[in-house]
Amino acid sequence: MKSGPHVTLADVAQSADVSLATASRVLNGTASVRTDLRDRVMSAASELAYAPNAHAQALAGGTHRTVGVICHDVSDPYFSAVAGGVMKVANGNGLLVMLADTFRDPDREVAYVSALRAQRASAIVLIGSAFEDRSWERAMAAELDPYRRVGGQVAAVSRHRGLKVDTVLPDNRGGAAALAKALVGLGHKRFAVLAGPARLTTVCDRVDGFAEELAAHGVPLSDEDVLETTFDRDGGYEAAKRLLERPKRRRPTCVFAVTDLMAIGALAAFREAGVSVPGEVSVAGFDNIPVVRDLTPALTTVALPLEQLGERAMDLALKASGTRPRTVRLGAEVVLRESTARPKRPHRPL
């Protein structure tokens, strides 16, 4: 911004005919000041529409009331719900938040941490699943470590392997396992999983938890039954289309999409193809984003306390951590709705 003729504290002080210090004191309520001076300063400030320079305040050792939030994609309901939780407690604590949207670009994520560090944000909250990538972790750590060394707080939602940060951990594994169990209990024996990029820890955890539970029940899940696609609605749509290309007898009776958004895409694909859900195929998602209960059929999913995820993360970031990174685990709960049912033609074991 091409610094216009900003009104400064000095202007206010002069206009009120008091010293700089006095003006500062009344504006900040730091110390008591004679009433008449107080009034003069206040009216001068409002007269001049004075706005303190936060940069100068910060520099002079005043407080930083700003925290940073790094989010994969605000327009994804999952992330925006979590971000909402973060903002709620930030708001409650009188904090300003700088919300960065990385558009799912790992590099941009690192760049933003750097920028937030420059801003001297008092805390940084990382929202979104981490990338399983050595060099990325190294780059991230190179920013985060010095930041924390000078007192910066960091908290993350989801598992970040290499980073030793406070984290709020939804039970991806357990939730997926519980879902698998419920689905097997319904009688399904032939599954497909619509998975996102394997480098995302969230994807791995969910797929693994699901697969292991299936295995525990003696239900196979071959590699070709796990379709990797993009981590969004269109990914789910596309993967479901692929499934539909298979001959009917080789199709699964139940499809687990690792996120609700992907499940929504899958539902759309099935509807277009005239494949009835849950008549011909059951569909389940994960997250329980607000809209899925209003779908037809309402989506079976694993419910995560989305807002809480954000709230707890901000909580962690607000109270200085002691020695080791803390972990807050939040439960996941299977919500059976209409998109899943007993399979029509139960598969016999081969």
Place this chain on the structure above:
Amino acid sequence: MKSGPHVTLADVAQSADVSLATASRVLNGTASVRTDLRDRVMSAASELAYAPNAHAQALAGGTHRTVGVICHDVSDPYFSAVAGGVMKVANGNGLLVMLADTFRDPDREVAYVSALRAQRASAIVLIGSAFEDRSWERAMAAELDPYRRVGGQVAAVSRHRGLKVDTVLPDNRGGAAALAKALVGLGHKRFAVLAGPARLTTVCDRVDGFAEELAAHGVPLSDEDVLETTFDRDGGYEAAKRLLERPKRRRPTCVFAVTDLMAIGALAAFREAGVSVPGEVSVAGFDNIPVVRDLTPALTTVALPLEQLGERAMDLALKASGTRPRTVRLGAEVVLRESTARPKRPHRPL
């Protein structure tokens, strides 16, 4: 943040055995410096994990690379889509954005502008419908005017009566009118409108546009056919419930919810009550948030270019405005889908 022992430019300079000025020059590429010095500074900086103090930079007259965005509610798909657009172009211009969530509290909105002003944000983008409220407008103007006087850029999405700011204006009125026309064309003669708080300009524009077009076709819309409720999914649900309390013959054949989210709530209420859509009642929304095409029945709505709304607003905020506030109008387009159909039992005029 309790200022830890931050690494400063001076530290880097000393460690590299050069002057402060030299260190500054290489780090900013401001001027050419001898290669060996350059290298020494660079490695010292990286060795010490130096992060420039953005506050000091800003204060010293350097550039501000941060803009502010004020958003009603990030977890509402409409706002998050628009916010996504804003972030996209901010990102593209190397800007850091401070995203504030007001949780639909008008006062908080003013408070945030004040904070952003203190941060010397180079631009402020207002996302969300304005409040038709004299004293609110006054308070807002009291912050905005001085801000712009010193070169601050302001842009808003939606109509803000009292504020003379650059604005991106979706065609709420025209879109609603076009929708009304289409619905009348389908044969509907008895409508209900699920409206949000009348103080929101967006609500007014949509309701008025709809009502006027109906009137133009000789279709009445009495006051009791416009149900005021909250501006969210639950509001739509609740209002639809109220509709269902009426005796069947007094029910509308078509319901227009002023936002898609409200329409989703209404759809849920009808489904619960066993009222078929569009069999017994047609439902239409407004906005075309991503998920509505995936509903069953897919929702008829008025499509707004949500991301573009944000993009254009950021564009406006980035290029200094000349004299008078500019207005960018963006069209709205009716998208007929399955949630609307010809009424089963066309009403005869009384």
Place this chain on the structure above:
DNA sequence: CTGTTAGCGCGTTCAT
């Protein structure tokens, strides 16, 4: 209770 003054970390003239 009030005013004066010394930095906070950095960009930027000025000399050199």
Place this chain on the structure above:
DNA sequence: ATGAACGCGCTAACAG
């Protein structure tokens, strides 16, 4: 090409 010094706007010691 490099270095010394000033000032951005403000808070927090220190005097008075």
